[in-house]
Structure formats: structure tokens, C-alpha cells
Amino acid sequence: MNDVRKVDTADAAARVAVDEAVLASLRGTFAVGGCIIDNGTGTVVKTMHNEVLRTHPDSDAGFLLHDPTAHGERQLVDWYFANRRPLHLPDPSQLTVVTSLDPCAMCAGALLTAGFNVGVSAIDTYAGINYDERCEFPTLPADVQRRAKETFGYYAVTAPCRRAHRGGTLTVFADQAIAADTLELSQLVFAGSVNNVRTSDNESGRAPADMRDPVHLPSDDPIRLALQTLYPDTLTTRSAHPRFPGPELLPHLTAVADQAANRGSARNAVALLDPFGNLLSCTGGAEARSPIRTAFLESTRDYAQLRWNLMNDSDRSVRDTAAATLTHAKYCTFVHLVAPDPSRAAGVMTFGAYGSTMEGAVPQAFPSSFQYIRTPAGVTDFDIASLAARMPPFYCQDVELAPMRVLNPELAAQGASTAPGRVGH
Numbered sequence: 541m542n543d544v545r546k547v548d549t550a551d552a553a554a555r556v557a558v559d560e561a562v563l564a565s566l567r568g569t570f571a572v573g574g575c576i577i578d579n580g581t582g583t584v585v586k587t588m589h590n591e592v593l594r595t596h597p598d599s600d601a602g603f604l605l606h607d608p609t610a611h612g613e614r615q616l617v618d619w620y621f622a623n624r625r626p627l628h629l630p631d632p633s634q635l636t637v638v639t640s641l642d643p644c645a646m647c648a649g650a651l652l653t654a655g656f657n658v659g660v661s662a663i664d665t666y667a668g669i670n671y672d673e674r675c676e677f678p679t680l681p682a683d684v685q686r687r688a689k690e691t692f693g694y695y696a697v698t699a700p701c702r703r704a705h706r707g708g709t710l711t712v713f714a715d716q717a718i719a720a721d722t723l724e725l726s727q728l729v730f731a732g733s734v735n736n737v738r739t740s741d742n743e744s745g746r747a748p749a750d751m752r753d754p755v756h757l758p759s760d761d762p763i764r765l766a767l768q769t770l771y772p773d774t775l776t777t778r779s780a781h782p783r784f785p786g787p788e789l790l791p792h793l794t795a796v797a798d799q800a801a802n803r804g805s806a807r808n809a810v811a812l813l814d815p816f817g818n819l820l821s822c823t824g825g826a827e828a829r830s831p832i833r834t835a836f837l838e839s840t841r842d843y844a845q846l847r848w849n850l851m852n853d854s855d856r857s858v859r860d861t862a863a864a865t866l867t868h869a870k871y872c873t874f875v876h877l878v879a880p881d882p883s884r885a886a887g888v889m890t891f892g893a894y895g896s897t898m899e900g901a902v903p904q905a906f907p908s909s910f911q912y913i914r915t916p917a918g919v920t921d922f923d924i925a926s927l928a929a930r931m932p933p934f935y936c937q938d939v940e941l942a943p944m945r946v947l948n949p950e951l952a953a954q955g956a957s958t959a960p961g962r963v964g965h
């Protein structure tokens with residue numbers, strides 16, 4: 541455990557979270573922070589803050605986009621699953637993640653998948669799961685909604701704000717108010733960071749017309765070698781059009797999905813195509829290690845971190861080649877073997893993680909960057925579109941999340957006929 545502090549009031553817990561948010565603000569990323577509190581003892585089990593943008597420790601190149609999934613709460617959930625056995629941590633139902641901001645769709649889906657209680661300071665009417673402030677959570681599927689109503693609590697706030705408590709009562713210190721200045725600080729630091737961070741993330745890559753095709757990189761080029769660490773068969777397969785992949789993807793997706801299933805994770809995989817149609821990576825999930833490590837989260841994180849490392853390389857020519865050949869994921873295509881399941885919290889999380897990956901409008905000339913070959917058992921295309929339409933305003937209005945089934949009939953037919961096994965989240 542990194543921290544032996546204890547708190548005995550809701551305000552003290554919310555202060556720990558907002559102190560982390562201030563740290564995040566000083567580091568130039570989304571100013572959101574959180575902590576895990578033991579409901580029984582008040583122990584501060586772990587504190588963390590957002591790290592979507594991060595300064596590279598060994599570089600002054602200044603490329604910041606590090607990991608679109610590195611929101612404070614999502615990281616706390618993965619930290620928990622990495623440490624619960626060695627640290628003998630209580631079950632998530634005995635713990636509360638106290639956060640300075642209402643969790644976004646990715647973080648809410650992650651917290652609900654894991655089973656934590658949640659205590660919230662500031663409301664986020666744009667991307668928060670309680671965006672309409674009614675604690676009814678219209679984004680979530682019905683049974684997940686019921687759980688959120690019990691476990692997501694919005695602290696009362698003292699004068700002059702005077703907010704009444706709303707939502708679930710399983711949250712630590714649910715019957716107490718936080719101080720008005722704690723709420724104010726939570727709101728102000730986030731408001732001061734959000735637009736800059738979104739722009740810095742979303743505009744961190746070249747438009748395809750200004751790029752070079754990485755398929756022409758020599759066999760010993762550092763960018764090609766780095767991509768091979770992501771996926772050994774990188775740049776060996778090309779789709780004729782980056783938005784209309786064909787059956788050439790299927791052997792990659794099924795082999796990687798089988799490997800994931802052999803490791804005890806979901807039988808699913810996500811292919812990442814660049815704007816030229818090159819298959820950059822094919823990635824499975826790691827749900828056996830943490831239930832929120834779905835194929836999509838692993839895929840988008842691995843690609844972002846690879847870019848962050850290369851764009852901060854000490855060799856200027858490596859940085860220049862990376863900038864010319866690897867762009868922001870908003871110009872790429874993610875192709876799921878199995879679509880995220882809209883009836884589960886992990887499906888909401890994965891849709892949310894796609895929104896966080898775009899972090900702004902998907903370019904008009906590059907629509908439909910979230911595709912799938914088949915749906916989980918019992919799920920229709922309508923169910924998937926319906927979840928997309930119920931997402932908080934940021935995802936519907938700004939990102940315009942629009943998941944679609946692949947159009948190539950051969951890929952759709954062959955993908956549907958491969959053995960489904962244990963399907964993905």
C-alpha cells in the first residue's frame with residue numbers, strides 16, 4: 541500500500557481526491573484525481589490522477605499524448621486488480637473510489653465492471669455518467685443502472701453551495717457533506733484544464749494527406765521495429781481501403797483472439813488499420829489480469845504509448861519519421877472481431893474509451909472508425925446503435941460515436957461463421 545493515511549469525513553476523502561486533481565493540473569493533463577478508501581476503516585488505500593498527457597522523463601521533445609485511457613479512476617481499477625492479492629485488499633464492494641469529478645463513460649463502466657462504490661464531488665454535464673444530474677444513468681443497461689443507483693453517490697455540499705446528497709448510499713461517508721470550497725476547487729481545476737487537454741490530444745497527429753506510408757520503411761527502421769513489438773506481423777497485411785477492410789484481417793483476428801482465450805481472457809481481438817489501410821496491430825484483451833483490460837483498451841493504449849515513446853525519441857530523425865508515418869487514432873480504423881456487449885458495463889466502458897481516444901470530433905472525411913465483424917450472442921446491431929445514442933453528450937454530439945458492422949460481405953460472412961467460443965466484452 542502506498543499510503544497509510546486515514547480519513548474520517550467525506551470532506552477529508554474528497555480533499556484527497558482534489559489534491560490529486562491539482563497535481564494533474566500542474567502536470568498539464570485533465571485535472572481529475574481520485575482515491576480508493578476502505579469503507580470499514582477510512583484507510584486511503586491508493587491515490588491517483590489523470591495521466592492522459594504526460595511529459596516524457598528523458599525527452600524535451602514535448603510530445604504529450606501518452607495514454608487516452610489514463611483517467612484517474614480507470615487507473616485505480618487496474619491498480620486494484622494488480623495489487624489486491626499481494627496487498628490482501630478487501631473486495632471492491634467494501635471500498636469506495638472517491639473522485640473529484642463524475643466519472644466519464646469509460647471510468648463509470650470500469651468502476652461498475654469491477655464492483656466499486658463511488659463518491660463524487662463535481663458534476664460533469666458533458667461527459668459524466670450522471671450528465672443530467674438526475675442519478676438515473678440513462679446510458680447504462682437496465683441491471684447496471686440499478687447497481688449504479690446503489691453504488692454511485694453524489695456528496696451533499698455545505699453552504700453557500702447547498703447541494704443535497706443524491707444517488708447511492710453505499711458510498712463511504714454517504715451521510716456527510718463536503719465543504720463548498722472542496723467542490724469549487726474540484727470544478728475550477730477541471731474547467732481550467734479540459735479544453736486545452738482535449739485540443740492538445742485531438743490535434744496531435746498529421747492529416748493523412750501529409751503522411752508517408754510506413755510500408756516503405758526499411759526493415760531496420762526504428763519505427764518498423766517498434767511496431768513489430770506491438771504486433772510481430774505489423775505492415776504485412778493491407779486492406780484496399782482503410783474504412784472497408786476485407787477478409788485479409790480475419791486470420792490475424794482469429795489467431796490473436798485464440799491466444800487471448802488461451803490466456804484465460806475473452807476470445808476477442810481488435811485490428812488497428814492506419815489511413816493507408818496497413819494493419820498496424822492486432823491486439824487481444826487481458827481480462828484474466830483485470831476485467832477492464834478489454835481488447836480495445838489494450839489496443840488504443842499500446843498504440844498511444846508507442847507513439848509517445850517514438851515522438852519523444854532522443855534521435856530527431858526517429859521523431860520526424862514517427863510524425864510522418866504514425867498519426868492520431870482518429871484517422872485510423874479499429875476493427876473488433878466481436879463488438880463490445882451493450883448489455884454489460886464493460887461495453888459502456890469500451891464505447892467510452894473510444895470517445896476518450898478521439899477526444900473530439902472524428903474527421904468528416906474519416907467516419908466510421910469503430911467497426912465490428914460480429915455481435916455477442918443475443919445482441920443486434922440495433923442494440924449497439926442504441927447504446928451509442930444513449931451516451932452522454934460529449935460522445936453523441938462531439939465525437940459522434942457511430943459503431944458499424946464491417947461492410948465487406950465476405951469478411952462479415954466468414955467472421956460470422958468462425959467458431960464464436962467465449963465471446964468478448
Ligand SMILES: O=c1cc[nH]c(=O)[nH]1
Nearest residue numbers: 572590611612643644
Ligand atoms: O481522469 C478523468 C478525466 C475525465 N473524466 C474522468 O472521469 N476522469
